[in-house]
Amino acid sequence: MTLVLGAIADDFTGATDLANNLVRSGMRCVQTIGVPEAALDLADVDAVVVALKSRSTPAEQAVADSLAALDWLQARGARQFFFKYCSTFDSTDAGNIGPVADALLERLGGTQTAMVPAFPANGRTVYQGHLFVGDRLLNDSGMQHHPLNPMHDADLVRVLGRQTPHPVGLAARSTLAQGGDAVRRRLEALAAEGIRHVICDTLDDTDLEVLAEALADYPLVTGGSGLGQALPGQYRRRGWLAEMDEPGSLAPASGGALVLSGSCSWATLGQVAHFLQRHPGVALDPLALAEGEKHVRAVLAFAREHLAAGDPVLVHASADPERVKAAQAVLGVERAGALVEQALGELAQCLVAEGVGRLVVAGGETSGAVVSALGIRQLRIGDQIDPGVPWTQAPLSHREGPLSLALKSGNFGGEDFFSRAFTVLDELTGEEGAA
Ligand SMILES: Nc1ncnc2c1ncn2[C@@H]1O[C@H](COP(=O)(O)OP(=O)(O)OP(=O)(O)O)[C@@H](O)[C@H]1O
Numbered sequence: 001m002t003l004v005l006g007a008i009a010d011d012f013t014g015a016t017d018l019a020n021n022l023v024r025s026g027m028r029c030v031q032t033i034g035v036p037e038a039a040l041d042l043a044d045v046d047a048v049v050v051a052l053k054s055r056s057t058p059a060e061q062a063v064a065d066s067l068a069a070l071d072w073l074q075a076r077g078a079r080q081f082f083f084k085y086c087s088t089f090d091s092t093d094a095g096n097i098g099p100v101a102d103a104l105l106e107r108l109g110g111t112q113t114a115m116v117p118a119f120p121a122n123g124r125t126v127y128q129g130h131l132f133v134g135d136r137l138l139n140d141s142g143m144q145h146h147p148l149n150p151m152h153d154a155d156l157v158r159v160l161g162r163q164t165p166h167p168v169g170l171a172a173r174s175t176l177a178q179g180g181d182a183v184r185r186r187l188e189a190l191a192a193e194g195i196r197h198v199i200c201d202t203l204d205d206t207d208l209e210v211l212a213e214a215l216a217d218y219p220l221v222t223g224g225s226g227l228g229q230a231l232p233g234q235y236r237r238r239g240w241l242a243e244m245d246e247p248g249s250l251a252p253a254s255g256g257a258l259v260l261s262g263s264c265s266w267a268t269l270g271q272v273a274h275f276l277q278r279h280p281g282v283a284l285d286p287l288a289l290a291e292g293e294k295h296v297r298a299v300l301a302f303a304r305e306h307l308a309a310g311d312p313v314l315v316h317a318s319a320d321p322e323r324v325k326a327a328q329a330v331l332g333v334e335r336a337g338a339l340v341e342q343a344l345g346e347l348a349q350c351l352v353a354e355g356v357g358r359l360v361v362a363g364g365e366t367s368g369a370v371v372s373a374l375g376i377r378q379l380r381i382g383d384q385i386d387p388g389v390p391w392t393q394a395p396l397s398h399r400e401g402p403l404s405l406a407l408k409s410g411n412f413g414g415e416d417f418f419s420r421a422f423t424v425l426d427e428l429t430g431e432e433g434a435a
Pocket residue numbers: 011013014086146147148262263264265286317318319323324325327328336337338340341362363364365366367408409410411
């Protein structure tokens with residue numbers, strides 16, 4: 001069997017989210033961190049998800065990284081390519097969704113791609129081109145306060161229209177209701193008018209099935225992980241997948257339990273508050289980080305003390321919009337984020353070297369920084385904790401067993417996610433609970 005799907009994800013939590021849905025729909029999937037440098041045995045693999053950190057980089061860099069990933073996946077013969085971005089369409093007027101989609105399409109010689117950000121299982125739906133998070137429009141969902149890419153407009157046709165010189169169209173719910181053939185005809189009609197990007201309405205999993213049926217033969221699809229849950233069924237129908245594969249089981253987990261949170265989303269802020277009512281935790285302050293090493297050393301000492309006592313520990317930069325804005329006013333948006341990411345990366349390096357073996361990271365950029373600091377190149381996907389967030393494992397040269405790692409997208413997970421994650425891991429791998 002050849003590689004069926006080659007996916008390029010613009011952040012690490014998003015990559016894990018997509019890999020999780022592909023695995024749950026029966027694909028054998030490998031997630032790599034960046035474009036693999038060493039040879040990868042793909043004999044029993046249906047899908048590769050390449051995780052990039054390209055959501056918030058300058059657009060030219062995001063395009064170059066995405067094309068390098070595409071080249072690698074094309075050389076391995078993937079039948080279809082998937083550009084995975086956030087289900088909340090995280091981007092700015094400078095990019096990176098438009099520029100990357102344009103570049104990938106051009107390299108593949110395609111004339112049109114569909115945009116399917118929805119993930120109904122996590123409350124992300126699209127109607128008349130407007131993105132909802134639960135019952136709120138995107139710009140009223142908390143995403144208007146995002147530290148790096150505040151989302152002030154829920155109309156995705158308009159949002160994407162500011163990121164690409166090409167016209168953007170809409171496949172509306174009324175068309176989806178008529179089935180896959182009707183969607184195909186709508187896309188063809190739009191293509192005949194020269195419409196290159198088509199935002200697709202999606203209200204539920206049935207709509208995802210309809211879209212997957214219409215899109216499975218496109219060279220390039222783009223969107224959130226919801227589409228990834230529906231495409232494998234279409235691949236199977238076309239005979240591209242041998243059978244339904246079962247998710248692989250994880251090795252026994254061991255070592256201290258640590259949560260590192262750099263996400264400032266509403267969901268994460270609730271999860272931080274919930275955890276702090278039950279377990280020890282410490283805040284990381286970008287303003288204090290800017291003053292030198294003292295702050296990070298104090299945080300490290302706090303974490304060490306509680307880990308030594310066998311407690312799960314939380315280190316969080318997560319803060320409400322006023323505090324984030326105050327730090328950004330002094331340091332600038334980029335430097336504030338970079339200081340936090342660097343500190344969380346260093347803490348991860350240090351504490352994992354000292355015995356942390358169960359690690360939850362909240363936030364896509366944050367996960368990118370932590371996973372890169374740990375030098376992880378590949379993740380094995382296990383069962384999910386909540387929709388979109390599986391436990392994963394990665395081998396580390398200095399550890400006997402693998403590091404267990406959960407990369408949580410900012411807005412995903414129930415309020416008790418941080419403590420429940422460790423309980424779920426213990427149930428999955430049969431180890432004693434630490435949380
Ligand atoms: N107190 C703070 N002040 C300023 N910036 C912060 C603060 N805390 C975190 N940040 C930065 O905010 C950014 C949060 O982005 P991140 O992608 O990690 O979370 P998210 O967007 O909520 O998650 P996701 O991308 O998975 O939805 C990071 O760059 C982080 O370093």
